[in-house]
Amino acid sequence: MRRVGRRSPRPRVVIAGLGDTGLLVAIHLGPGFEVLGISTKPCLVSGQELGTRLTRPEVWKQNYLMSFGRYPRLDDVQVLQGRITDLDTSAQQVTVTLPDGDQQIEPYDALVISSGVANGFWRNDALEDLTSIRDGIRRAAEQIAEADSITIIGGGATGVSVAANVRERYPDKTVHFFYSEPQPLPGYHPKVRQRIEDHLERIGVELHPGHRALIPEGFAFDRFTTGPVSWSTGQIPFEAALTLWSVGHVRPNNSFIPGDMLDERGFVRTDQFLRVPGYPNVFAVGDIAATDPHRSSARNWGYRLVAHNVRATLKGKEHAMKQYSPPPYRWGSILGVQEDGLRVFRPDGSSFRFPRWAVQRLLFPVAVGKVIYRGIRRATST
Numbered sequence: 001m002r003r004v005g006r007r008s009p010r011p012r013v014v015i016a017g018l019g020d021t022g023l024l025v026a027i028h029l030g031p032g033f034e035v036l037g038i039s040t041k042p043c044l045v046s047g048q049e050l051g052t053r054l055t056r057p058e059v060w061k062q063n064y065l066m067s068f069g070r071y072p073r074l075d076d077v078q079v080l081q082g083r084i085t086d087l088d089t090s091a092q093q094v095t096v097t098l099p100d101g102d103q104q105i106e107p108y109d110a111l112v113i114s115s116g117v118a119n120g121f122w123r124n125d126a127l128e129d130l131t132s133i134r135d136g137i138r139r140a141a142e143q144i145a146e147a148d149s150i151t152i153i154g155g156g157a158t159g160v161s162v163a164a165n166v167r168e169r170y171p172d173k174t175v176h177f178f179y180s181e182p183q184p185l186p187g188y189h190p191k192v193r194q195r196i197e198d199h200l201e202r203i204g205v206e207l208h209p210g211h212r213a214l215i216p217e218g219f220a221f222d223r224f225t226t227g228p229v230s231w232s233t234g235q236i237p238f239e240a241a242l243t244l245w246s247v248g249h250v251r252p253n254n255s256f257i258p259g260d261m262l263d264e265r266g267f268v269r270t271d272q273f274l275r276v277p278g279y280p281n282v283f284a285v286g287d288i289a290a291t292d293p294h295r296s297s298a299r300n301w302g303y304r305l306v307a308h309n310v311r312a313t314l315k316g317k318e319h320a321m322k323q324y325s326p327p328p329y330r331w332g333s334i335l336g337v338q339e340d341g342l343r344v345f346r347p348d349g350s351s352f353r354f355p356r357w358a359v360q361r362l363l364f365p366v367a368v369g370k371v372i373y374r375g376i377r378r379a380t381s382t
């Protein structure tokens with residue numbers, strides 16, 4: 001067991017999970033702290049835009065599979081690849097299992113838990129190297145490319161994104177989309193649900209509302225399946241060629257988190273400051289954090305708020321902490337970048353579209369690259 005000492009007299013912030021939100025917390029913490037980000041992956045493997053990842057993996061990788069070295073704001077952040085296996089809040093330290101099997105102890109003054117959720121085969125908490133990550137992305141895209149017909153089960157944003165992108169990319173393939181409610185996208189504004197349903201119909205996705213699938217015994221949602229799908233809602237079984245399950249069976253990555261921090265479903269409880277109740281120097285953000293019914297802090301500037309509140313706590317200015325106030329409806333891009341650009345749906349049901357040229361020349365390089373990530377270096381190799 002290796003014990004790692006502090007490398008400076010500055011307060012030390014440990015970020016448990018360097019995915020979409022942990023990375024942004026690290027970027028936005030600012031100077032004055034020693035920051036350590038711990039990740040099971042050697043680079044950012046974003047949980048966003050599964051539809052693009054499966055249908056245009058080379059395009060997806062340009063924005064969503066990113067070497068940590070491309071973020072100038074991480075230059076002063078220590079990054080450690082490993083899996084956190086224990087959190088000892090009285091000693092204020094985490095234990096990390098490294099890729100070579102050794103264990104290492106890392107102390108903290110403030111801890112940010114951003115370990116996300118496991119979801120299907122595309123998001124997990126396994127230690128992985130870049131080759132295996134790339135192979136997994138390529139294999140899944142090949143399976144989609146080779147199938148004549150794709151079945152998608154589960155009507156959330158992931159299912160919609162895959163259904164729309166497969167149909168747009170491969171107009172000759174049949175795409176069957178099954179979901180249990182009358183319309184896809186529960187949790188989104190009714191106007192958004194209607195608009196997306198119309199869009200899917202227009203592009204030729206075969207819609208099957210009112211179908212709730214029976215989950216095959218012991219199935220962990222970690223791969224495509226083939227063969228018949230049965231329904232608890234009474235319809236006859238459907239003979240599917242290749243099936244993607246996006247039924248929202250997310251599993252919180254909480255194996256290292258003490259039970260008293262978790263709610264009854266295993267997500268980390270938070271107060272209005274995104275702090276874990278009873279632990280003044282522990283914060284949680286992103287998909288692991290039980291902030292609101294939609295657990296939406298990954299996309300509502302939760303990273304900025306946590307970075308601010310960690311700074312306030314470590315400077316003894318807790319009175320300056322900000323409160324999180326999530327919108328009542330989910331929002332976001334849903335379909336990703338399409339031929340005509342990127343449409344973003346607001347919580348109030350309205351939407352706006354960035355034309356494709358603006359996505360390429362303004363949105364990604366300026367709004368995302370400069371404002372959200374505070375700079376991204378050109379790719380050399382990921």
Ligand SMILES: Cc1cc2nc3c(=O)[nH]c(=O)nc-3n(C[C@H](O)[C@H](O)[C@H](O)COP(=O)(O)OP(=O)(O)OC[C@H]3O[C@@H](n4cnc5c(N)ncnc54)[C@H](O)[C@@H]3O)c2cc1C
Nearest residue numbers: 017019020021040047084115116125253286287298332333
């Ligand atoms: C800028 C931005 C824009 C977004 N836009 C949209 C949108 O338009 N539409 C939409 O639907 N959603 C959007 N999202 C939300 C997004 O889809 C997910 O909610 C987001 O990917 C969740 O991020 P996360 O950091 O919580 O989890 P993840 O990105 O999954 O990161 C968690 C990381 O922690 C690691 N980890 C897990 N356990 C351990 C452990 N024990 N030790 C070490 N590491 C561990 C995991 O392997 C993973 O790398 C957006 C998010 C962001 C940040």
